[in-house]
Every structure is written in structure tokens, then in C-alpha cells.
Amino acid sequence: MEHLYLQVADRIQAMIEKEVIRIGDKLPSVRSLSKEQGISMSTVFQAYYHLESKGFIEPRPKSGYYVRFSPRRLPELPSATRPVKRATDVNVSEMITEVFSHHGPDLLRFSTASPSEPLLPSAKLAKSMIAALRENNGGLIYENLQGNLPLRRQIARMSIQWGGSITEHDVVTTTGCMDALTLCLSATTQPGDVIALESPAYSGTFQLAESLGLKVLEVPTNPICGPDLEYLDKAIPKFKIKACVFVTNFSNPIGSCMPDKNKRELVRLMNKYDIPLIEDDIYADLYFGKLRPSSCKQYDRNGNVLLCNSFSKSLAPGYRVGWTVPGKYKERVLRLKLNHTISSATLPQAAIGHFLENGRYEHHMRNLRKMLHTQCLRYQQAVADYFPEDTCVTRPQGGYVLWLELNENINTIELYEQALRRKISFAPGRIFTLQDRYTNCMRISYSNPWSKAVDDGLKTLGKLAHQLMK
Amino acid sequence: MEHLYLQVADRIQAMIEKEVIRIGDKLPSVRSLSKEQGISMSTVFQAYYHLESKGFIEPRPKSGYYVRFSPRRLPELPSATRPVKRATDVNVSEMITEVFSHHGPDLLRFSTASPSEPLLPSAKLAKSMIAALRENNGGLIYENLQGNLPLRRQIARMSIQWGGSITEHDVVTTTGCMDALTLCLSATTQPGDVIALESPAYSGTFQLAESLGLKVLEVPTNPICGPDLEYLDKAIPKFKIKACVFVTNFSNPIGSCMPDKNKRELVRLMNKYDIPLIEDDIYADLYFGKLRPSSCKQYDRNGNVLLCNSFSKSLAPGYRVGWTVPGKYKERVLRLKLNHTISSATLPQAAIGHFLENGRYEHHMRNLRKMLHTQCLRYQQAVADYFPEDTCVTRPQGGYVLWLELNENINTIELYEQALRRKISFAPGRIFTLQDRYTNCMRISYSNPWSKAVDDGLKTLGKLAHQLMK
Known part of the structure; x- marks a missing residue:
């Protein structure tokens, strides 16, 4: 006679296969299934563990078990x-x-x-915008060059989640993440320089490199753990790489997420060759696991990591609010920001600052x-x-x-x-x-x-x- | 016996000199002074003409006569x-x-x-921002790359004032005028190129040139009629100038306003050498005379003039809304805008569009x-x-x-x-x-x-x- 938990598991598996319960559906809680079926909670737990081990379902923190796709398919x-091992003239x-x-x-x-x-909190952010209008007397006047102070404070506070210990003085706001990348690349390279990107990498970064007159070396990249660091270690001196631009968490398009030890090793390489890492961390807050993955910036003691991020993937692409923590390149980034846009728009920054301050972001x-x-x-x-x-x-x-x-x-x-x-x-x-x-x-x-x-x-x-x- | 109008004029002059009526004060209307003093309107007119000819007062369109400063002082x-006649490495x-x-x-x-x-319409623009929130479902989504359409339509309509005949398809919105200048200079030059500026010229333009690796030739400039075009005609081939950046109306800091015939001649020079004029027209709407001065763009038949402007001097610096009419460089400017910021913030553009549509701007x-x-x-x-x-x-x-x-x-x-x-x-x-x-x-x-x-x-x-x- 089969174990009871296996009977329960088989029944649920059948329902999944027949799509009675569908991908992404939530399973009943352990407690409620135990009650409904008149079985012990530990039997339900065993059944769920079994299905999880077979890859049919998965737990999500503080939420319960969900159906995932069937492993046999x-x-x-x-x-x-x-990628080919040479630096390429950008001609996108x-x-x-x-x-x-x-x-x-x-x-x-x-x-x-x-x-x-439909994924975005339109009404609640509008309330923050109206509050920002009120609190900033209409927001007509130039914002501080480094960026809205309450917003920078909130960004600094959020750094706890990725192991950072930055203050508002370390943060420079930008017109979205592309602007952050533009400023950071401009601050750290000269036309003709070679930079390293993942392969495949975000098309926008290639285009940006092209517009700045940079050459690109594409680094072999694993869909699980990201760029090949052994390769990079040799490539940096060989191709005279002047900067790396990597999406360390949930890279676009390949989805890799560098393990902590790779992140630490990457920062070590940057220090070894004294070149900057421009860390495009724009997807990190969109983790499906229990915790936000860390950022390389966490391991940065020498100011060689320029962290770039924005609210465009999480909250409001149309607001064009991004930021950078540019390490030792801060003054250069500020100078470039002044030259190119004077300051970032006042109200979108203030509205997002208000949204964060009021705990709405979490x-x-x-x-x-x-x-x-x-x-x-x-x-x-x-x-x-x-x-x-x-x-x-x-x-x-x-x-x-x-x-x-x-x-x-x-x-x-x-x-x-x-x-x-x-x-x-x-x-x-x-x-x-x-x-x-x-x-x-x-x-x-x-x-x-x-x-x-x-x-x-x-x-x-x-x-x-x-x-x-x- | 002195003419009656001279007596009236002398009395007013004395009041001005004793600062009973002060600089900027409005004088009584011709009709009211005629009534009050029991003199004919033509006498008052003669008195005012006399004072105007002596430089004490000046007429303003649809408003009347105002006290100006005393010519003897x-x-x-x-x-x-x-300026020294050589191209200079920028080292601001x-x-x-x-x-x-x-x-x-x-x-x-x-x-x-x-x-x-205090000069800005904070409350009224806030109303337009709230309307923009409502009409754009919170403005969370990326704006069209070229820019908010209603705003571009309004900008095109306003071109009537400077003799332009552009449509919304010619306009690209930007993050303020500095961003417009950055995009236009990037679209038309390469690092190492020489560009021509007025002398003196806006410090931000020097800094921008420096950050783009450009050299600058400073063109002798007259405080009334702007850059010396005879000099420029010789300098373009001699210094291999690749672009001019001029503030054609109320240049900053010297205040010159190029006469129409100079504007026409400048455009002719651009066509002669087939180089672009980046026309920074940011002060043109702030004219004190009867009419807005024209822009060089009006005379541009070949697409060599890239007009740049913004609402930062007139309405809301903190909104960071500017635009350019980049002539034949439009596709290049759009590509660069995509590369550097993806799009400009949605709500500030929509709010200003709404403000203009409702006739509040005029x-x-x-x-x-x-x-x-x-x-x-x-x-x-x-x-x-x-x-x-x-x-x-x-x-x-x-x-x-x-x-x-x-x-x-x-x-x-x-x-x-x-x-x-x-x-x-x-x-x-x-x-x-x-x-x-x-x-x-x-x-x-x-x-x-x-x-x-x-x-x-x-x-x-x-x-x-x-x-x-x-």
C-alpha cells in the first residue's frame, strides 16, 4: 500500500497535468488541506515536499505553495x-x-x-505626485544637482537590502538608468577605449557604447552564473579593457545571476587592474526567491564600482528617475550631469521619494x-x-x-x-x-x-x- | 514763453529726477493726464514724445509709457x-x-x-500637472521617443511667432535645453572637432564642449548685433570649424540680438560651408519690445539649423522640458536620445502641453x-x-x-x-x-x-x- 502522502501528491499531480490547477495557481494552505481532507498536517507537508522535489510546485516566502511547470516538459x-574573442567596432x-x-x-x-x-500602482503614485506638488511649491525650480535629498535618503536606506552601507551623499540621481550608464561610461572612458560587456547583452548598452565611440569586447556568459571571470582576467590586460558594464543580477537577456563568490571575485579583478565596474543593477529588486541578491557594490572598498539603477523596471518608466552610486568617480559624474542636463526634473524625484517614505514601495x-x-x-x-x-x-x-x-x-x-x-x-x-x-x-x-x-x-x-x- | 508741452515734460522730468516717479513706473495714460491737467491730448503726446526722445521714458506695446533711467547717467x-584668434583646448x-x-x-x-x-505661475502649472496625471493614467509609461504629441503640436504652433513653419514631426523634446544642445552637438561633431561660440559665451556651453572633447573658437561679438560674420566667414575654413553654437537672441551674457539681415547672412554662411548652426534660442520669448525677434531657423531651407529651446527660462526650470528642431539631423538626434535616456519624462511634458493648450502660456x-x-x-x-x-x-x-x-x-x-x-x-x-x-x-x-x-x-x-x- 502506497503512503498516504503519495496518494495526496499523485492526486494533485494529476490535477496539474490536466490543468485543473494551472501554472502559477496557489495550492491550498497546509492547514486548510489538512482540514478538508481529514489528514494530518504533516502528511500534507510530505505531499507538498514530494511535489516540490519533482518540480511540480514551489514554495514562495510568506505566501504558500504554487504550481510550476511540469519537469518532464x-x-x-x-x-x-x-562569442568571438576580439574587440569589435560598434556598428549597431x-x-x-x-x-x-x-x-x-x-x-x-x-x-x-x-x-x-497593469502591473504598476498608478493611483498611489499619483497621490505621491500631488503631495510632491504641494510640498515643493509646484516643483518649478531647479532641483539640487546631486538630486532630491529625501529620495537620496530613501535610496541609501534601501541599500540595506543588498548589503550596502551608503549614505545620501554617495547617491546621484539621474534621468533613468540609461542616463546613469551614460554618465558613468562618460566619466570613466575616452573615445576609442575598449569596454567589456556580457554576451548576449542589452542592445541599448551597445548603442550607448557606439554613441560614445567605444569598442566592445563580448565576454562569454553562462545563463546561470554570468560572465566567465577566468576569461575576463586574461582579457582585461590583453584587450586593454578600460571598464566593464555588467548586469550582475538577472542579466538582460540571458537571465544570469552572479553568485556571491563570483561577485566578490569580479570586484577583486577590478581592483587588481584598477578599472571600474559599471554595475547595471536594474533588475535586482525583481527577485523571485526569498531575498534580494547582493550587488558587487557591497564588496567595493576602493570606489571602483559605479552602481546604476532606476525605478523604471519597478515603478514608473515614464518618470525617468534613476540613480548611481559612482564611488570614486562621483565628482566627475556630477560635473557631467551639470554639463548635460543641469539637474534632473524636480517633481518625479520628489514624488518617488514620497512614495518610498510612506512605505508604499515595499x-x-x-x-x-x-x-x-x-x-x-x-x-x-x-x-x-x-x-x-x-x-x-x-x-x-x-x-x-x-x-x-x-x-x-x-x-x-x-x-x-x-x-x-x-x-x-x-x-x-x-x-x-x-x-x-x-x-x-x-x-x-x-x-x-x-x-x-x-x-x-x-x-x-x-x-x-x-x-x-x- | 515756452511751449505748453515742454512745461508738462519738464515737470515730469523733474519728478523723475527727484524719484517721485521711479524707474519702471507707469506714467498716466494720455487720456487721463489730458483730463486731469485740462490740456489737450496732443499736448500730452508731444510731452511724452519729447521725454522719450530725451530717453527718460519709453512706450511699451499695449501698455503705455514707462519711466526709464536718465540718459545723462x-x-x-x-x-x-x-577674443584671441585661435582655437583653444577647452579646460574649464x-x-x-x-x-x-x-x-x-x-x-x-x-x-x-x-x-x-516669484515670477512663475506655480498654482496654474500645478493644475495642469494634475490634469496631466488624470489624462495620462498617472504618466507611468514611457513617453513616445520623439516626445509628447500634444506638446510638440503646441511648440509647432508657437513657431508662427518667429516665422517658422514647422509641424509636430519636426520637433524632438528633450530634458531641458542643455540636453538639446548635448544631443545636437553629439549628432553633428566628433571629438577633436572645432566649434565656434560667441565671446563671451555661456559657461555651460564651454563645459559641454569640454565633456564632448571639442575645441572652441571664440568669435568677436558685438553687444548689439552679435557675432562678427565677416570674421566668421574667414574663420570657418581657416580653423576647419565643424559647427557653430550661437545664442542669436539676447545672448548670454552679452545680450546681443542679431538683426534679421545678420541672421539671414549667418544661415547663408552655414549653407556655403555646409556646416550646422546649433541655434540656442532659449531667451527669445523674453523680449521687451513689440514682437518676438525671429530665429535663424526661419531662414533655413537646407536643414542646417538645429533650433534648441526649453521652458526653463519662461515657465519651470525644474520640469526639465526642452526641445529641438534638428533639421536634417533629426534621425541622428532621435537615435542619440534613445541611447542616452530612452525617452523624456512623461508628466512634465504632458503638463506643459496642457498649460499651452489652455492658453495659459501667452x-x-x-x-x-x-x-x-x-x-x-x-x-x-x-x-x-x-x-x-x-x-x-x-x-x-x-x-x-x-x-x-x-x-x-x-x-x-x-x-x-x-x-x-x-x-x-x-x-x-x-x-x-x-x-x-x-x-x-x-x-x-x-x-x-x-x-x-x-x-x-x-x-x-x-x-x-x-x-x-x-
Whole structure:
């Protein structure tokens, strides 16, 4: 006779397989299932542990157990990348602009790694904006060059979560994270310099490098633990790398999250060669696990790490409020900020400062993370269901995107063009490198809440991929 | 027996000299004075014409006659500038940051060429911000790359005033005018290129040039009609100038306003050498005369003029809303904007768009211009009263600043340091050039409404100048 907990587990597994309970659904609490079924709580616990070990369900902190996708259909992880080992002149194609300039209400966008409107606290942030208007006499006057003080204080306070110990004096606000990256790269490099990026890396960083006249070395990157540091250690002297720009947590598009020991090692390398790390930490707050992953900045004793972040992925892309903790480059960054924009807009900073001060951010982020995690699982499941069987897909532990590696006969630029005709967009892999690579890869954002339209859209993409294989 | 109109004029002149009627005061209307004094309206007219011809009073459109300063005490105009004729490596001193980083409520600031808070429509713009929140569902989402459409429409409509015939498709919004200049200079130059500026020119433009790795040629500039175009015609080929950045209307700090024929000639030169003119037109709406002066952009048929402007001098510096009409460089500017900031903040653009759509801008600007004109006259008078007799001062027809040329024994950096100890700041002439010039010059902003404190501050400056002469 089978153990009771196994009977319970099998029943739940069957319900999951028949999609009676669906990906992202919450399971009953241990207590309530125990009551309903007349079994002990420890039996329920055992059943849930069993299902968890089989990969069907997963616990979430302070919330309970949730259905995740079925492991037997779990696609493979993409392999670590092997970009060509030379620094490349940046010559980013029209394609990036093409991909990101398509708008329109009838377009189903899997292309943007930023929050969709339904995920955001529009009404509550509007209240903070109205408070900011009142408290700043309309916000008409130039804000302090370094940035709104209450906001900087809140940013400094939040650093506890990633192990930082910064004060408001260390923070410089910016017009979004791209502006932070622009200022930090301008402060640390000269035209003609070589910088290192992950491969694949965010297309915007390539474009920024191009506009600053920089060359880029793409570093092999593992979808789990990020850039290959042994490779980097050799590459820095060999290619005379002057700065690294890495997304250390939930990198875009590959989803890697550097383990703490890699972060520590990366900072050690920066100190060894005395070059700056521009740490783009924009996805770190969107973790699905128990705790926010740490940032390299935590290990920075010499001021070589320039941490960059913003509220664009978490709260309000349209507010254009970002910041940097630029370490020993602070004065240079401030000078450049003065030269390029004088100061950042007063009200958006003050409104977000107010939102944070009133504890609204924590509450919002808890919800956002839950929603994103659920969406991530549902999208992963749909990819497993609809795409060709040999499709590999990342299992990100945070952020907004899945990275798919399709059969090498599939050209995702072709797929993109066909999808666009059906009013669906995504980001083809080719735009995340300067080399002729990743042409069978694609990035899918799970930012849009799950819906019939999303399901149909992914089904269509899968069908098109099947057709292109032939 | 003297003419009746002369008796009337003499009486008014005496009242002005005794300061019964003060600088900036409005005179009675022709009709009311005619009634009160029992004289014909034509006599009053003759009296006013007479006083105008003597420089005591001046007419203002749709408003009447106002007292201006007395011509017998009118200081000389500064002479046309003669900067050294070579391109200079930009190496802008700490002084600029020093001058503009001094804040604090107890500092009397004559240093900033931007509106003081009392001049701005705080409550009405807050209403537009609240409307923008409502109409844009909180403004959380990225704005269109090119900029908020209603705002661009309003900007295009306003171009009628300067003879432009642009549409919303020609306009790109930016994070203030400095951002517009940054994008336009980045779009048209390479590091190492030489650009031409007025001399003296806005310190921020030198700093921007430095941060972009550009060299600067300073063009001799006349305080009335702007840059010397004959000189420029020779200098462009000689110094291989790649772009000009000129403030064509009410230039900062020298206050020149290029006549239409010079503007036309400047555009002709740009076409002759096929180089771009970046036209910083940020002060043009602050005219004291009947009409807004035209912009070079009006004469641009080839797309060589990149017009830059913002609402920072007229409405809300803290909103950081500017724009450019970049002619044939539009695609390049858009690409750079995408790379550096993705888009400009949603709500500030929408709020200003709403403010303009509802006709509030015109009304506000009429008041602002009147207030500034009055303040300009009062400050000019105070300079004439308090500063050494050989002080030359500009007579700007718009904008925020007076440019003073003091006795050549006076070093205005020394004056600045002494003034700062007395909690008064202004901008020493040296920061408006890369050369060792203008050390006996200073820029005084009349942005602060006239008050006892302002009067005392200018008196103190004058006293310090007298002391430094000895």
C-alpha cells in the first residue's frame, strides 16, 4: 500500500497535468488541506515536499505553495555563450530602433523588458505626485544637482537590502538608468577605449557604447552564473579593457545571476587592474526567491564600482528617475550631469521619494514580484507547450525576460518579420550582440499579464517556429 | 514763453529726477493726464514724445509709457569683444561649478540667468500637472521617443511667432535645453572637432564642449548685433570649424540680438560651408519690445539649423522640458536620445502641453516680460547709481542679464570673493571665456524682483567695486 502522502501528491499531480490547477495557481494552505481532507498536517507537508522535489510546485516566502511547470516538459537551458574573442567596432544596426519603435495598441509586445501598465500602482503614485506638488511649491525650480535629498535618503536606506552601507551623499540621481550608464561610461572612458560587456547583452548598452565611440569586447556568459571571470582576467590586460558594464543580477537577456563568490571575485579583478565596474543593477529588486541578491557594490572598498539603477523596471518608466552610486568617480559624474542636463526634473524625484517614505514601495514590490513570478512560469510553460521540442529556454529567478535558443535552422529575424505581420513583436537574438551570433535566439518578455491574447500570441510564435524548422 | 508741452515734460522730468516717479513706473495714460491737467491730448503726446526722445521714458506695446533711467547717467555700452584668434583646448576651471553650486536661502543670487520663483505661475502649472496625471493614467509609461504629441503640436504652433513653419514631426523634446544642445552637438561633431561660440559665451556651453572633447573658437561679438560674420566667414575654413553654437537672441551674457539681415547672412554662411548652426534660442520669448525677434531657423531651407529651446527660462526650470528642431539631423538626434535616456519624462511634458493648450502660456508670458523689463530698468539704474562712473553696461532688449565692463583695474574674481563673504553672488566675466579675458567684467542677473535687499546688494557691489579701483 502506497503512503498516504503519495496518494495526496499523485492526486494533485494529476490535477496539474490536466490543468485543473494551472501554472502559477496557489495550492491550498497546509492547514486548510489538512482540514478538508481529514489528514494530518504533516502528511500534507510530505505531499507538498514530494511535489516540490519533482518540480511540480514551489514554495514562495510568506505566501504558500504554487504550481510550476511540469519537469518532464522542462526545456533544456541554453548553453554558455562563446562569442568571438576580439574587440569589435560598434556598428549597431537599424534593427534595434526597428524593434523598439514599433508601438500601437493592436501590437502584442513581447519585446520590452519593462513593466506593463497593469502591473504598476498608478493611483498611489499619483497621490505621491500631488503631495510632491504641494510640498515643493509646484516643483518649478531647479532641483539640487546631486538630486532630491529625501529620495537620496530613501535610496541609501534601501541599500540595506543588498548589503550596502551608503549614505545620501554617495547617491546621484539621474534621468533613468540609461542616463546613469551614460554618465558613468562618460566619466570613466575616452573615445576609442575598449569596454567589456556580457554576451548576449542589452542592445541599448551597445548603442550607448557606439554613441560614445567605444569598442566592445563580448565576454562569454553562462545563463546561470554570468560572465566567465577566468576569461575576463586574461582579457582585461590583453584587450586593454578600460571598464566593464555588467548586469550582475538577472542579466538582460540571458537571465544570469552572479553568485556571491563570483561577485566578490569580479570586484577583486577590478581592483587588481584598477578599472571600474559599471554595475547595471536594474533588475535586482525583481527577485523571485526569498531575498534580494547582493550587488558587487557591497564588496567595493576602493570606489571602483559605479552602481546604476532606476525605478523604471519597478515603478514608473515614464518618470525617468534613476540613480548611481559612482564611488570614486562621483565628482566627475556630477560635473557631467551639470554639463548635460543641469539637474534632473524636480517633481518625479520628489514624488518617488514620497512614495518610498510612506512605505508604499515595499508593498507594491511584494505584489509585483509575485505577479512576475507567476507570469514567468506561465510563459515558460507555454514555450514548452508550443515551441519545437528542441527549444532551450532560461529559467530566470527574477526580471522580465526569457531567452530562447531555438533549432539552429531557425532564423529569428525571419521569425520576427513573420510575427510582426501577425501583430506580434519580440526581440530577435541578433540585436544583443555585435557579432553574427544568436540568430537562432530570441528574447520574450513576460511583462504582459497572462491572458487569452498572450496565450494565442505565444501559440502563433510556436507555430511559426515549427514552420521555419522545415 | 515756452511751449505748453515742454512745461508738462519738464515737470515730469523733474519728478523723475527727484524719484517721485521711479524707474519702471507707469506714467498716466494720455487720456487721463489730458483730463486731469485740462490740456489737450496732443499736448500730452508731444510731452511724452519729447521725454522719450530725451530717453527718460519709453512706450511699451499695449501698455503705455514707462519711466526709464536718465540718459545723462546712462553708462556706456561695452565695446565689441576681441577674443584671441585661435582655437583653444577647452579646460574649464573649477570656477564655474564654484559659482553655480553656491545655494542657500541667505545668499542674494545675482548669478543665475533663470527665473526666480516669484515670477512663475506655480498654482496654474500645478493644475495642469494634475490634469496631466488624470489624462495620462498617472504618466507611468514611457513617453513616445520623439516626445509628447500634444506638446510638440503646441511648440509647432508657437513657431508662427518667429516665422517658422514647422509641424509636430519636426520637433524632438528633450530634458531641458542643455540636453538639446548635448544631443545636437553629439549628432553633428566628433571629438577633436572645432566649434565656434560667441565671446563671451555661456559657461555651460564651454563645459559641454569640454565633456564632448571639442575645441572652441571664440568669435568677436558685438553687444548689439552679435557675432562678427565677416570674421566668421574667414574663420570657418581657416580653423576647419565643424559647427557653430550661437545664442542669436539676447545672448548670454552679452545680450546681443542679431538683426534679421545678420541672421539671414549667418544661415547663408552655414549653407556655403555646409556646416550646422546649433541655434540656442532659449531667451527669445523674453523680449521687451513689440514682437518676438525671429530665429535663424526661419531662414533655413537646407536643414542646417538645429533650433534648441526649453521652458526653463519662461515657465519651470525644474520640469526639465526642452526641445529641438534638428533639421536634417533629426534621425541622428532621435537615435542619440534613445541611447542616452530612452525617452523624456512623461508628466512634465504632458503638463506643459496642457498649460499651452489652455492658453495659459501667452497670458503668463505677457506678465513675465513686463516684470522682467521693469526689473531690467531698475537694475540698470542701480548700476548707474552705485558703480564707478566709468562702468559700461549693456542695454538688453530681452532676457535675464546685464553685462558690466568695469574699470580695467578691477578684477571681478576678487570682487566675487569679497561679495560672497557678504552673502552676495554674481557671475565673474572670466567664466564666459576660455581665454584670459573679461577679468574686469561681470554678469548680473535681474531675475530677482526689485526689493530693499536687492537694492542694498547692488549698493554693496558698487561700493566694493569703488574700493577695488583704488
